[in-house]
Amino acid sequence: MADFKTELGKVTLKNPVMTASGTFGYGYEYAELYPLDKLGAVVVKGISLDPVSGNPMPRHAEITSGVINAVGLQNPGVEEFINGEKYLPFLRKSNAAAVINIWGKTINEYVEVAEILNEQNGITALEINISCPNIKEGGIAFGTDLKMANKVVSEIRKVTTLPLVTKLSPNVTRIADFAKTVVDAGSDMISLINTLTGMVIDIETRKPVLANKIGGVSGPAVKPVAVKLVHEVYNAVDVPIIGMGGIQNGSDAIEFMLAGADAVAVGTAVFSDPYAPLKVIEEIGQYLDRHNIKSVKDIVGRLESV
């Protein structure tokens, strides 16, 4: 049996397979199916300072080999997340490594959430979702503006000693620039990709299917785009990378790892199979054994030239 231990800087996980934020709730929803500590880490749905009710319905549509969603980051707010029995306290009891995805409408909101979570036990890392539109600082998404991306990460860095993962948007011209600037700003790791922006139209009503008009595309349809971006980031920075985007099985995960991901996250695939993250772990193991590879870390970035 290959060694699954996964070291992401200061963070050590029992295996490299996490859930992807927003697809796995806060963990408790799946805990009836399997113990959460079988996972490398549970990454929770994005938490903001105040409770957020999210977008009107419909919030998703099925597309060819994927899903488009505009949930709008509904969440109970950080206080309830810390105190509500099913949230952080539940994760602590589950013994799963817990990565808390955070976001804000302004840099201040990000910072306050990070500050509050910094006081909490049982948090493995914070994942900063910079792919949400901001309101105060000019209406540009943080994740598509280099300066804002740098600023939000460096401000958060000041208030927390927790390991920071910055989650990059794929909807940019040169993702390597974003990777570099958030690492400069103090991000300990990078995760990618968040969803690709898209739109679906109902030709009978002539309206966008999503109430929010546009949404984020995820699932197998985005995988080749995601693998390429992971590889680009791998070539640009030296921090651990968490790769995601359309991973359904072990083979998909290994593609990301060869491209440079130290760990992976499984998102949309849990909708078709809630056991998908466990299947991915198992199939990575089979691959390693079949190829006589001792440790999962030995495939990271081991893409050979053509």
Place this chain on the structure above:
Amino acid sequence: MADFKTELGKVTLKNPVMTASGTFGYGYEYAELYPLDKLGAVVVKGISLDPVSGNPMPRHAEITSGVINAVGLQNPGVEEFINGEKYLPFLRKSNAAAVINIWGKTINEYVEVAEILNEQNGITALEINISCPNIKEGGIAFGTDLKMANKVVSEIRKVTTLPLVTKLSPNVTRIADFAKTVVDAGSDMISLINTLTGMVIDIETRKPVLANKIGGVSGPAVKPVAVKLVHEVYNAVDVPIIGMGGIQNGSDAIEFMLAGADAVAVGTAVFSDPYAPLKVIEEIGQYLDRHNIKSVKDIVGRLESV
């Protein structure tokens, strides 16, 4: 029967359905299956100044609901294109509207190709593919650099009176900026999307599947991304738009037209069904009739708010 006449500025087509460059050869390859003048226009594979042999094999891979390719713009060069019996002379005889996709490694090369083609009869428009990497001007693809995009179009504008379509890359942060700058530079129309950049890895050989390492993703997998970008461009500029990316049937085409496309192109779909462009025309007609819409132009941009 609804009116299919499609006016794209000075260009009038008999219907709004074209082929997509690179998927339909130079037309003659499909002429055995149906008369080319049934199509709104034939858009040929990218032509450059000199003959180009293209990338080594493998040049494509099948991906979930799509294809990734790195053909590398193999083509016989503009002289052979003009004189070789199966190329431009054949298109002229076919009576199909012919849109000539052009590219170059430098701005000069683009300009020379455009200049040579400007002398030719039987060309409906030039489509400028700005999504190819340049060598002389710094190794950045023209299509991902605003200034270069503007420059290449404005230089071409100087040497030709042919209608110019600029084909935009989807791999940018704000496509509207590119649309605006190429229109400022004199582009009469815009077409989009070209392929999304991606990568596929063979986990057994640990090598990229494509000899070129990275390639362009097309097919149904990219459709929601393409529809969203077409709509964004529609909101940004006032020139005719040719929309494409994953169109397989009439319903897909109508999505693009509601989002703002005056015409559409069918690319990857011809690989599964060479008759796909004709099917798209037929199904658009059925939709118009069913909804009592007199003319195909009456659906362009008619997306309603949610």
Place this chain on the structure above:
Amino acid sequence: MLTENAEIISNTKLKDEYYKVTFRASDIVSENILAGHFVHVKISGLEEKILRRPFSVFNVVKSDVLEIVYKVVGAGTKHFSSLEPGVKCNILGPLGNPYTYPVNSEIPVLVAGGYGSAAMYLIAKNSCNPGILLIGARNSKELILIEEYRQLGFKIKIATDDGSSGHKGLVTDLMEKYCKNQYKIYGCGPNPMMYTMVRMLNSRSVAGELSLDHAMCCGVGGCYTCVVKVKDGRGGWKYSRTCKEGPVFKSSEIYI
């Protein structure tokens, strides 16, 4: 809640666009399945459709048979109807918040539209008292499972849009006289019908339990794509998950 690769035993047309599929699903049936529970089915052989489809449990038979009644409405259900016995589908369930069964003195009144008579069948089957089925459809062809309810001793009242059977009009027109305390009102049908019921019940302060229908990704509460507005107890509303807090809600909780 668990998943099971369940084998199709039979899959036959019931009437018009409605089919009944019978699965051998001993693991899921061994969970305590109650009326209103649903299962999330990965329809086999549709690789490019990555989502499961939610269906209410119509019936459980013996210790291992699970039945669903479904209408063909789109690509997924169309393909579902083509699956032959022997094919296996992965089923996740039972899911959601079920109906509460009527207690001794209560007479159940089931108000059904669409697949509603299938979704509420287990209420009828488990009720101490036979009750009344108010069933509506566009026309008589779309009325399903009436015989099954009759065999349980239920009274049937019909409404059709075109008057081809029973009352010409909406099934909710038939509901008025049952808005009384000796009855327990249940509903399942298209959302507009459910909201009419909410209005009628709430304005008369009569209790009811309604199963709502929203498209879903995960089915287990993890994605927040299936939400519905419920009262927040402070005069406003909040979003609740149809798959987790629902699909059955008290009519008094639903916010309009």
Place this chain on the structure above:
Amino acid sequence: MLTENAEIISNTKLKDEYYKVTFRASDIVSENILAGHFVHVKISGLEEKILRRPFSVFNVVKSDVLEIVYKVVGAGTKHFSSLEPGVKCNILGPLGNPYTYPVNSEIPVLVAGGYGSAAMYLIAKNSCNPGILLIGARNSKELILIEEYRQLGFKIKIATDDGSSGHKGLVTDLMEKYCKNQYKIYGCGPNPMMYTMVRMLNSRSVAGELSLDHAMCCGVGGCYTCVVKVKDGRGGWKYSRTCKEGPVFKSSEIYI
């Protein structure tokens, strides 16, 4: 060249991983199908796989029956092998550049690996003289269609990697003595085998016709994804399309 929704008449295992599928395809068969032509098949029921699969025509029977012999190698051919009679697949063809049949005095020597004996069967069937089949495989289980060739009066020489049948070694080892002018050499098999043949034939200035195998998108010459290096007549090479200028190339044209 045309497309046709062709119905599967039978689809059965031939041997090991090899299957024979028989289509009713009167339109395509009414075209002039020659040895070496291939058809591009949309394998029904695999929506997320958007590409057709190319297969050589194994045989045509009467005026409307088209047969293919295929090996299960990946997801597409695996699914293909599960399709039942009655299912229709869209077929595009006949495509490509065929073999030229042997003329009166020539004795055909067919050098086959993999599905090669299927792809060259029409040569044997249409040859004036019976010839020789040199057939190679990893082991005896993978030798297909030998009986069919025998019935046409062909001599059979076998090579297997493991020696389980015939010569232990490569099928090209058996070729040497036929590199003479009274024979006409044909080849179809895995690309490394084809390139060995090219080297042998070109170094001996013997003519041959080889069918090459490359993954394809369009199959009709429109996409340039299937290219192979051929001599450009000036000492160099150029890329030619396997689907259009091939799949059958003269061995003297192929650039190594």
